[in-house]
Amino acid sequence: MSNLDPSPAVTPCRSAAEGGQVAEFFDARAVPLGGIRGIExxxxxxxxxxPTVxxxxxxxxxxxxRADMRVLPHPHTGLQTVTWPLAGEIRHRDSLGSDVLLRPGQLNLMTGGRGIAHSEFSAGDRPLLHALQLWVALPAGQAGIEPGFEQHTELPAFQADGLRATVFMGALGPVVSPATxxxxxxxxxxxxxxxxxxxxxxxxxxEHxxxxxxxxxxVSGSTVTPGPLLYLGTGRETLSLRTAHGARAVLLGGLPFPDDLVMWWNFVGRSHEEIAAAREDWESDDPVRFGLVPGxxxxxxxxxxxxGVRLTPRRR
Structure with missing residues (x-):
């Protein structure tokens, strides 16, 4: 449920939205993950x-x-991991001592900050699993904060005729998630x-x-099915939704992110040196920075x- 690609692409990026409403599709790409048997x-x-929304x-x-998910301990820095299961159960353990079972409708939020490690295993033998793994980049002033973990089993919802929106992060209208x-x-x-x-x-x-x-x-005149991401830009005060047979979707949004970012493997940083130092600390089994995941x-x-190249940011 994290980036376990043995040859991760360099992802230097700067999010700088041009502004205004758009309706642009971005296709997903299939990624086989090493370390998880039979999972793509x-x-x-x-x-x-x-690079960002x-x-x-x-x-x-x-x-x-149906899959047996076994993600051994691995590190994160400079970000928050957001695990949102749609079906199945996931056991989370981390170097802070957290050991919880996550079910659909519940949120696991782990703040990497200066450094944390965790593992994720499916519960049961090849259960039906359906989930989203998301990362939130920490802003420059908080990128090196102390690591943390939260689980929220009850979350608020925005409701209207024919619609229910469970807010797992941030705010939607007057409805605010308890997550940090x-x-x-x-x-x-x-x-x-x-x-x-x-x-x-x-x-x-x-931007949304x-x-x-x-x-x-x-979605506001665009027909969306599972697979691609519909990017909507900025400048919208409402989003119209229609469906003939019922649908489920995830809405993401936020202020356009101002910081230059370099993303590589499970690290988010601002420079090549920052990423290289995080990798060296993980490979040297630094007990202070990342700790130990029990079990x-x-x-x-x-x-x-x-x-074999220097990691540098680039503009959107």
Missing amino acids: VERVLPQRRL GAWCFLDRFGPQ THTPLVGAEVEVTAGAAAHLPLRPDF AVLVVEGELE HDGARIPAPELP
């Missing part, structure tokens, strides 16, 4: 032309499929019943995107080799 994910973010900088969709955020953003799972036509309130200074995970949904007898995922 659809990677939706980052994209070359769309607000502070959201990474989005994998996994499933629905460090930049203005929104993350919500939206369920629309068959035959419904509904509207969601949006912040016009946010929609990923459909079940069914077919008309794995020291087993862990090694970091890939850095590419």
Whole structure:
């Protein structure tokens, strides 16, 4: 459920939204993940032309499929991981001592900050799993904060005729998630019943995107099915949603992220040196920076080799 690609692409990026309403599709790409038997994910973010949506900088969709997920301990820095299961259960353990079972409708939020390690295993023998793994980039002033972990089993919802939107991060209209955020953003799972036509309130200074995970949904005139991400730009105060047979989707949004970022493997930083130092600390098994995830007898995922080029940011 994290980036376990043994040869991760360099993802230097600067999010600098041009502003204004758009309706642009970005196709997901299939990524087989080493270390997870028989699992392939659809990677939706980052994209070359769309590295971020607000502070959201990474989005994998996994499933629905029956699989035995075994993600051994691995590190994170400079980000928050947001794990949102749609079906199945996931056991999370981390170097802070957290050991929890995550179910659909519940949120695991892990803040990497200066450094944390965790593992994720499916519960049961090849269960039906369907989930989203997202990352939120921490702003420069908080990128090196102390690591943390939160699980929220009860989350608020925005409701309208034929629509329910569970707000797992940030705020949607008057509804605010209890999860800790460090930049203005929104993350919500939206369920629309068959035959419904509904509207969601949006912040016009946010950029937004929609990923459909079940069914077919008309989003402000664009027909969206599972797979691609619909990027909506900024400047919208409402979002109209229609469906003939029912649909489920995830709405992401936030203020356009101002910082230059370099993303490589499971690290988010601002420079080549920062990423290289994080990799060296993980490979040297630094007990202070990343700690130990209990229950794995020291087993862990090694970091890939850095590419033979200097990691530098680029503009969207």
